[in-house]
Amino acid sequence: MDAILNILGTWTWWIVAGIMFVAELIAPAFIFLWFGVAAILTAVLHMFIDMNWQWQLSVFAVFSVLLLILSRFIVSNRQVESDQPLLNRRHEALIGREFVLDTPIVNGRGRVRVADSVWQVEGADLAAGEKVRVTGAKGSLLVVEPVSGA
Template identity: 35%
Template structure:
């Protein structure tokens, strides 16, 4: 009698325990299994008198489905990459492809270009002051440029 009356409560307690484990050890996996347990509790509430075997199979299926929904539907939407995220703290790499004006002629492969309100060391073929150059690579704090 206890199992038929309060079985849904037991599934909800299992769900809360699994979700609490998720809070302690984050990673989303236990959360979705907990959601499967909560859904099993709702199913047992809606369809009372179900056997323990049916409940176990329903839990396994619902846990698998909820994990699959997370993995294939929600996870790709949550993992969006903003442009420049990979180069967030590498400002020189963010400048690749940009065009800038030389404020100091490139002589013997070295010069300076205006980038925003600052100046960067550049290396490339010898070019006069005022030439527009394109950044093609970064080597340390020096921008590798070509006429552009």
């Protein structure tokens, strides 16, 4: 490590930054980006202040942690309230709605038709055609109960 940082000097950090930016392009998650920026900041600082490799790694680590914390703070403050909060959580949007069983619930499993799709349901055994109310969801499985008085 010492030899590489001494031979390449500041170039080491420019190379690390380039690798991090390429990694960000391959796996975009806004994480490698901050490591790349930290490497650039370390390179710029190393151009003005001569540091041994331990200090360089320490500076890089501090910049990385600070930038990651700053990015999470910025992202968490940019959450936009949606007028349709359940848009991409359809199973949650179905809770409380009533449907007619498409197939009977046998051994706790059956199916219900919701618009143009068929959902698997879990609940007490019931005959096809019975009305059920969605009370919860387990992944893509809807938990139902019979509608009283139906």
